[in-house]
Amino acid sequence: MTTGVLALVAAVWGALAGTLLPRAAYRFAVPSGEPWRDHCPAGHHPVRGWLGGARCGRCADSGRRADSGRRADSGRRAGAGGTADSREHAGGLPEGAPPPSYRAPSALLLAPATALVCAALAAATGTRPELAVWLLLAPVGVLLSAVDLRVQRLPDPLTLPLAALALALLGLAALLPEHAGHWRTALYGALALGAGYYALYRLNPGGMGFGDVKLAVGMGAVLGWYGWSTVLLGTFAGFLLGALYGGALVLARRADRRTAIAFGPFLIAGAFLGLLAGAYAA
Known part of the structure; x- marks a missing residue:
């Protein structure tokens, strides 16, 4: 095996291994003396295992459903008065959105x-x-x-x-x-x-x-x-x-x-x- 091919195979291995690191990096990245994280970045669901992505699939699914519902409701109200969008954003984050939290490693x-x-x-x-x-x-x-x-x-x-x-x-x-x-x-x-x-x-x-x-x-x-x-x-x-x-x-x-x-x-x-x-x- 040539050096170039060997380096390419090693790079593929490294890329695959690197995609499994974010969850461990997220769970371990806590200040000294504190226990390892056991909940998702939004704090809503428990995190299991140490390998894989740091993002919470359940939060992503619920967020998509909530966003779809808000768009549909906004469309209905905009058709009635055209002011729904300004009312939604006047108070910052929409009601029910997760609070700002730790940014998980990518x-x-x-x-x-x-x-x-x-x-x-x-x-x-x-x-x-x-x-x-x-x-x-x-x-x-x-x-x-x-x-x-x-x-x-x-x-x-x-x-x-x-x-x-x-x-x-x-x-x-x-x-x-x-x-x-x-x-x-x-x-x-x-x-x-x-x-x-x-x-x-x-x-x-x-x-x-x-x-x-x-x-x-x-x-x-x-x-x-x-x-x-x-x-x-x-x-x-x-x-x-x-x-x-x-x-x-x-x-x-x-x-x-x-x-x-x-x-x-x-x-x-x-x-x-x-x-x-x-x-x-x-």
Whole structure:
């Protein structure tokens, strides 16, 4: 299989996986200390499951029926006096409309992002067995980034299993021929990066969340697969991206030096760039 075809297949996989992320992103994106969301964006119906769209089908159906009824009633009253439309909109939202609520994440954003990440990983890794690991972990990374950007929270049900899953899958990949990494270094990388972030958290709890520490364990595992140089490169890239973003906010006067930012997306982006470099060099 050529690199182009492999990247295309990976992009299709990423797009399909990305379409399943909005519901999980919606349910997980709550402030720290609050339970995961269990009702639709309008608050009318319970949400079941974690994969799929975030929009509530029952709310959409009832909204279409209500809108159709309003149009029919408006037509009847407009025929009588021609003032129905102005009366409906004078008070803002029509009676019975759901209140303004949290804007659920869209598959139109998550699917292309996941597809692009998967295609890039496939182009860099080729047909080596660890590619399957990267393609399975990539949607989780996109999901974590989406949640952290929204509410500055990295959920334990995602960060902790990600680290365990990365090490378990890389252990299986190490048993297959033609792999280009080392499982033991992946384990050491997970421990080292987790310990390093924990030290930063202890030194400055206000500048580093404990969720970042847990996420660093998983990122250290995937970077460590390709060696210590990849760990250093991915770690440096994450801090550099975060610093550039924070500096841009300060220059734009949208933040100051004490403003907290979501660091998880930069940790993940740095690991992604380090992984690309390590895969190309392997």
